[in-house]
Amino acid sequence: MTGPLELLARVSPADAVNGLFELSGGFFILLSVRRLLRNRIVRGISWVTTAFFMAWGYWNLYFYPSLDQWISLAGGVFIVAANTLWVVLLVYYTMQERGRRGTSG
Numbered sequence: 413m414t415g416p417l418e419l420l421a422r423v424s425p426a427d428a429v430n431g432l433f434e435l436s437g438g439f440f441i442l443l444s445v446r447r448l449l450r451n452r453i454v455r456g457i458s459w460v461t462t463a464f465f466m467a468w469g470y471w472n473l474y475f476y477p478s479l480d481q482w483i484s485l486a487g488g489v490f491i492v493a494a495n496t497l498w499v500v501l502l503v504y505y506t507m508q509e510r511g512r513r514g515t516s517g
Contacts, residue, residue, distance in 0.1 A: 427481040434472075434487025441494040448501050453509060459502035466495035 448454070469492030476485040 422480075423483055424481075427483045430481065431483030431485075431487040434484055434491045436487075438487065438490035438494040441491065441498055445494065445498050445501060448498070448505065452505055454502055454506050457502060459499055459506065462495055462502060463499050466492060466499050469495055 472488040
């Protein structure tokens with residue numbers, strides 16, 4: 413049976429760095445989520461761009477385990493969850509604004 417310390421000893425530097433980038437990216441995306449929740453309006457952002465990176469993130473959830481990159485997977489789970497939340501909110505607030513414009517005129 414492989415223990416957690418034994419698994420950590422086998423982590424490659426590339427996996428550790430990539431996982432840190434993935435994890436950090438998730439925190440940066442959450443800053444955008446926080447701002448969107450505060451402003452409740454979408455300006456200057458296309459949900460399509462974020463949806464592309466979200467889709468890539470879902471691919472990475474399959475890809476990283478196939479490479480035994482478990483730290484990257486952990487960071488990838490976090491960033492894809494943050495991206496998914498952001499896309500849902502971007503679409504929600506965009507649709508909400510279109511609804512207000514449609515009823516106000």
